[in-house]
Amino acid sequence: MINHLSYSQIAEFRKCGRLAFFRRYDKSAPKFPVPSYMHEGTAYDKGVSVGLAEKAVNGQEPNETAMTDAFVQTLQNPEREVDWTEANQKEAESNGLGLVRLYRNEMIPDIMPIRVQEKHAVIFKNRPWSMIVVPDCEATDANKETIIIDNKRPKMGNTPKANSAITSEQLTAYSLAWQSRTGSLPTRVRLDYALAYKGTPQDIDRFAAICGSKSGGILGILSLTSNRDADAIRWYLQVMESVAINLQACLDGKIEWGYASPDGWWCTPEKCEYWQYCHQN
Helix, strand or coil: CCCEEEHHHHHHHHHCHHHHHHHHCCCCCCCCCEEHHHHHHHHHHHHHHHHHHHHHHHCCCCCHHHHHHHHHHHHHCCCCCEECCCCCHHHHHHHHHHHHHHHHHHHHHHEEEEEECCCEEECCCCCCCEEEECCCEEEEECCCCEEEEEEECCCCCCCCCCCHHHHCHHHHHHHHHHHHHHCCCCCEEEEEEEEEECCCCCCHHHCCEEEECCCCCEEEEEEEEECCCHHHHHHHHHHHHHHHHHHHHHHCCCCCCCCCCCCCCCCCCCCCCCHHHHHHC
């Protein structure tokens, strides 16, 4: 019986049922190295969260060294093997340090964190499962309005779509957690993208903060803002209900684990680590 759902669990199952099975339930599935860009994101997230958490406690701007040390420590001591074949580890460290400092100096001063990566269980009276949510940062801005922030560190050179904050189900899940805790929805939700480029992106005017990198490129923070209303929450609850029913049916052996759409960019040998394993089983 499913007791808890998480955003990542829901997203994974909707993306590809067999991927969800291989990652979470198939004890025979091989364990692959973590792609370098994902590990860079984990390290960046650690550095930023240390600073946000410090400010949440004492109300002061965080210690830069504590943030950069946390980033380097995480980057250099991965919990799993990292695949660096498509990236330069020294460049990744240099860019990551620059982005952590940029976020500390330009973004953190404008917010007052309330909670940072604090787990919250959304309990439903009419459902047998709960929703586990760990928002990156719940904060107030200069106008004392509530803002929920999700930090992202995309692959080198990748620029997010302009409507990413509007379509982000992760921000909807975070808003659901806030509503469960406070009884109201946040004023705004925001995606803060930490981006690195070899050159200068064409849409540089959209960035909230920029600086140069040691390699001659550009480092920047791109903030995309939206909001969430009752309709968005209601829709996501319907998604959760559908996933819970179908996931439970898969676990009970009543239906087969679904396959990704053949047109999905992630269902290729280059993008899915389980592609070969999947096609052999």
